[in-house]
Amino acid sequence: MLTSIGAPSIDALFDEIEPALKTSHFDGIDEGVDEMTMIQEMAERARRDEAGPCFTGAGCYDHHIPAAVWDIAARGEFMTAYTPYQAEASQGTLQLIYEYQTMITGLTAMDVSNASVYDGGSALGEAVLMAVRANRAHPSNKTGGPRRIAVAGACHPHYVDATTNITRNQGIELVPTGTTDGRVDLDALTGMTGDRMPVAVIVQQPNFLGLIEPVDEIADWASANGVLVIAVVNPTSLALLRPPGEWGANGADIACGDGQPLGIPMASGGPSFGFLCTRSSLVRQLPGRLVGRTVDRHDQPGFTLTLQAREQHIRRGKARSNICTNQGLLVTAATIYLAIVGATGLSRVASRCHERTRKLVGTLTGVNGVRSHFAGPYFHEHVIDVGQPADRVADAVAELGIVGGLPLGRYFPDLRNCLLVCATEKRTDADIARFGDALQQVLNG
């Protein structure tokens, strides 16, 4: 090969680089090992993290994944393909995304969906940027003042953080309304009038604390005041709960969330995917990739990326967003998951999670010193008060082999004695009893 090139050595191929730049500082990296040794090393570490039953949710859920999902998704034809820019050579991925767009809009009762973004937190960031572009009638576009986004009630604090960090350099400000009994303070929200009127309102259903927000009242207030509604939803819950497209009289304008519950392992929180859906009228404001159905030269149906003129590789500095990625492999898994479980299976999963969580709350509140912190209905997460600093309780329960919920003091100082707990359809009666016993042992010796 060097002879064909006419170069004396591989080093000669780097002769345009000044010698002083060649590194001699690579010794901090060890010598390589073979695959067997690497796996042995990694397995030793993975074993240290094997834990007992998981009762933590907070945006990542331990659901059953049908065996077929990853057997198919991990096929090299899906896993090692690139973005489907050459449509004729990518009909598998493209048709699958079209089917995904159909399924996720069905779940959310929205008109259109993109091909996904990174995760739930960044999906909310993109939703906020989109809302600011879409709400051109808002007075802040004339005055040049800050574009306020109201956060109604208890939204996932990590989502709010990520969104703040993604949007802050564009004159956007997130304004929390505060909560009453763990839900939106409606008076505070509807008191945002005049100059304080937000461009959009974010509402998570069920909210971060597991409770049901009054989404109809929020959506109707927003609609009457020219405020766009951004819904953050859990896809499993949508088999039971009214979808964002049906909130209030007119529905939400944008719906987003994390697709992890749909056939994706927890895997330390990633990769999963963020979904982002909207009304037909706002489709040109959607960032990211979109797949459309069309025909080929012989009038046969086929699929292709479309409306690419919105995207960064065409519009560059005038693009809606810098995002390129759709989390294709995870969307592949979620699409296969939804096809296999169907509406009946998903509804059974959702009601089973709801039933398991009620059983869990009943068991835990039976432990001396433990009570339910908020009254009112919940779906598959709930806040329990353990009567002492919850971070220490969670660590002690972990010592007994249970991943026992999220201590909330870090986010809400007045909830420092509280754990956010969750039970999915996978948690057996024995798992729940074991958590109850562990909590009893930690709290009451």
Next chain:
Amino acid sequence: MNPGETIFDIGKPGRRASAQAPAAGDAPDLPASCLRANAPRLPEVSELQAVRHYTNLSARNFSIDNQFYPLGSCTMKYNPRGAHRAASLPGFLNRHPLAPESASQGFLACLYDLQETLKHVTGMAAVSLTPMAGAQGEFAGVAMIRAWHDARGDDGREEILVPTAAHGTNPATAVMCGYRVREVAVGADGDMDMAALKAALGEKTAGIMLTNPSTCGVFERRIREIADAVHAAGGLLYYDGANLNAILGNVRPGDMGFDVAHLNLHKTFATPHGGGGPGAGPVGVGERLVPHIPTPVVARDGDRYRWVDNDQIPGSIGRLSAFMGNAGILLRALAYARMLGREGMRRVGEYATLNANYLMVRLADAGFELAYPERRASHEFIITFRNEAKTLGVTAMDFAKRLLDYGFHAPTTYFPLLVAECFLIEPTETETKEELDAFVDAMVRIRAEAETDPERVKTAPHTLPVSRLDDVKAARELDLTYSFGEH
């Protein structure tokens, strides 16, 4: 399967995979007003129907596992299965992202090792692994540059310089961070036009975004001069790691004078592209930007690992994802790095460069026109079909589509924008000489076809599941979801 037949077409009302539904429970303890009235329209198929449908769909894809995939700037190298196996170990797959540190020491140790490895790879002082893709790594990089200027009260800097050859994400990122974009011309030799750079630099300059080797497929030879000029003007340098594969183990962004660099683990560290994602775009920073790195990161105290969050890095640009970015991709990259080791990494850059230069010389000898004939290829290079387009009416897109018929994925077409009718070709280090020779043979045969039977090339592809698709109809008559009852 019939053309265009979707999972919705093959269903029947009431059909389902009975093994995949837990027993029905009691009525939910939720107010009727918040319950869904109508079940969502999801597929109604058996498990076998679903498995068969998606297996058949997978066969309608090109992939690295099936085809040579010389997409310039995308680094479509082999994705070792061992890395996938390692990341799929039960202890990793079942770990909850908010599990206590005491139950997470294995995972945290892996992240710590990857941070350290990437510090050495980039020549930087610190690394944060959280960005979930190259574009998010870019965002983190420019947001840190902004945070650094802001922290110094230097708030008159409103411009980010970007070369005309840059990826579209670069200008889009600068705008997301609240900057104006000022483009800087690239000279005829593929290097930056130094006069244009010096004219653009000034008190408004916040920084510059550069890829090196550049998207022209050549190494920016005056990089240290550029770094000195940007620093002298008070700006910082951001390194787009899209092309790091070319110099892995040989040259480091930190030594070139960059203040921040992102890496595309889905390129240089061989994690699978997954049909469009996930990727991962960790950032490495020089001393000046350490106080601003995105959170969370991992620290080690003796033999114990712990999370470091905003409370300990008050100047951080903060969290960019719900949890820890694309954690599973980070594990795959660590597994790959562990197998390569330092000698393996050096070989990656060397063999990627060798393969590119070999393919470039072979194509040039076969009569294809190089965009930068006087230059070495980096790990990729550009050829232009401007002559074929003019004399034969056959464009770069036509060559690309015809290559699909020959069983090769097309190279990147029409990028960078400053070279007409171009292919950006990146063979990567994992291809054999025989594969490169077969690609040259196909290119030569297609040009012969273009001379004798141009229609054959202009109407390609002919052997794929669909022929060339009507993009205009797709955009004009938007059909983004299946219409139930209309097909």
